[in-house]
Amino acid sequence: MNHDEKRHLKKSAVQIVKAKADDEGQRIDNFLINKLKGMPKSHIYRLLRKGEVRVNKKRISPFYRLIEGDDVRLPPVYLEEKAKQAPPSKQTAELLAGRILYEDEHLLIINKPAGMSVHAGSTVRVGVVEALRHMYPKLPNLELAHRLDSETTGCLVLAKKKRILRELHELLREGKMSKLYWALTLGKWKDSELRVDLPLHKDYQDGGKHVVEVNDQGKTALTVFRPLKILKNAALMEVKLHTGRTHQIRVHAAHRGHPIAGDDRYGDPEFNKLARQLGLKRMFLHARSIDFILPSLNQRITVVAPLDPELEQAVKAFEK
Numbered sequence: 081m082n083h084d085e086k087r088h089l090k091k092s093a094v095q096i097v098k099a100k101a102d103d104e105g106q107r108i109d110n111f112l113i114n115k116l117k118g119m120p121k122s123h124i125y126r127l128l129r130k131g132e133v134r135v136n137k138k139r140i141s142p143f144y145r146l147i148e149g150d151d152v153r154l155p156p157v158y159l160e161e162k163a164k165q166a167p168p169s170k171q172t173a174e175l176l177a178g179r180i181l182y183e184d185e186h187l188l189i190i191n192k193p194a195g196m197s198v199h200a201g202s203t204v205r206v207g208v209v210e211a212l213r214h215m216y217p218k219l220p221n222l223e224l225a226h227r228l229d230s231e232t233t234g235c236l237v238l239a240k241k242k243r244i245l246r247e248l249h250e251l252l253r254e255g256k257m258s259k260l261y262w263a264l265t266l267g268k269w270k271d272s273e274l275r276v277d278l279p280l281h282k283d284y285q286d287g288g289k290h291v292v293e294v295n296d297q298g299k300t301a302l303t304v305f306r307p308l309k310i311l312k313n314a315a316l317m318e319v320k321l322h323t324g325r326t327h328q329i330r331v332h333a334a335h336r337g338h339p340i341a342g343d344d345r346y347g348d349p350e351f352n353k354l355a356r357q358l359g360l361k362r363m364f365l366h367a368r369s370i371d372f373i374l375p376s377l378n379q380r381i382t383v384v385a386p387l388d389p390e391l392e393q394a395v396k397a398f399e400k
Contacts, residue, residue, distance in 0.1 A: 093156060094156055095154040096153055098149065098151055099111075099146040099149060102242040102243070105146065106246055107145055108128070108135065109128065109142040109143075110246070111146060112124045112133065115154060123157075133153060133155065135150050135152050136150060167214045168210075168211035168214055172206070172211055173214070175193055176208070176215065179193060182383045186374070187237065187238070187240065188216075189238070189381075189383050190208070190238070191386070192208060192233055192235075194363075195231060198228060198230075208224075221240065222238055223242075224236070225248040225252070226252060228367055231363040233387075233391070235259070235368070235385045237370060244374070244376075248372075248374075256373070257371075259367065260367075260369045261319040261368055262308070262316065262319070262368045262387070263317050263319055263333060263365050263366070264340065264341040264355075264360075265315055265317050265333050265338040266337070266341070267338055274306065275305075276302070277300075279294065279295060279296060280326075281293055281295035281297055290326065291345070292325070292331045302323055304320045305319050305336075309395065313351075316395055319333075330343055331346055333346075334347065339351065344363070355394065360391075366385065366387060366388075367385060369384045369385065
């Protein structure tokens, strides 16, 4: 780790954390992902492999499930220093309140706005989850079930209870949560290009930013594209995710030669320029719908997020 990377990192002290009733049954890897926020999962699994995380002074596997009263030793680690957190502005609170798509006593699903990070970080003072915790002071355990990139809009699921969060993580792991996205991509797709089953590798060496690439050494990743509308120079595609890798849709689309409009990391500069001229000021990737059954409640949740006006106008502009 070089000096620049350490600038926003702070070394923590050794901690002993006692597992609470709410933590009972949770896998140790998920417990650590929650406690060591901002730390890449690969580092967390390395700590477990090397025996630096201990439960009741013993080494454990990543699949160990916690029991209430367990003493979990967290080793000293470098964690991202959070920017001094701020409460959300009135404008942000009103924006998020107006984008709630579904709510009950267990879940909150919002249509995430573009340009808003899901979590606070070294340069972000308030993310979606921190803003919502301010808005729901009686829900200190409100937690993200999954993530969306800052520029991506659409369905974002939050759990109000740890038990429900564990169920959602299980559904995601087992591929039992159906997620559909809409993306505006360059050119016309051939039928042979629609199924993309290519492994993805995340590289952290680009000045602290991670870049994802198709690489045989990476993790399996499957994305299936389906054309919704063929436009001039572009296509509006429905995308089904069968795995949840970082930047998966963006990288798979770009690898096929059909990058997403407005994607400044993996996109095509000329296509992005055309999109800007037609009024699109951001990446056109939208988490359109989510569908799953919560086993403990035997309750089916199906939510659809409407497109923002800017994205609707971009489709019309490309049609013309």
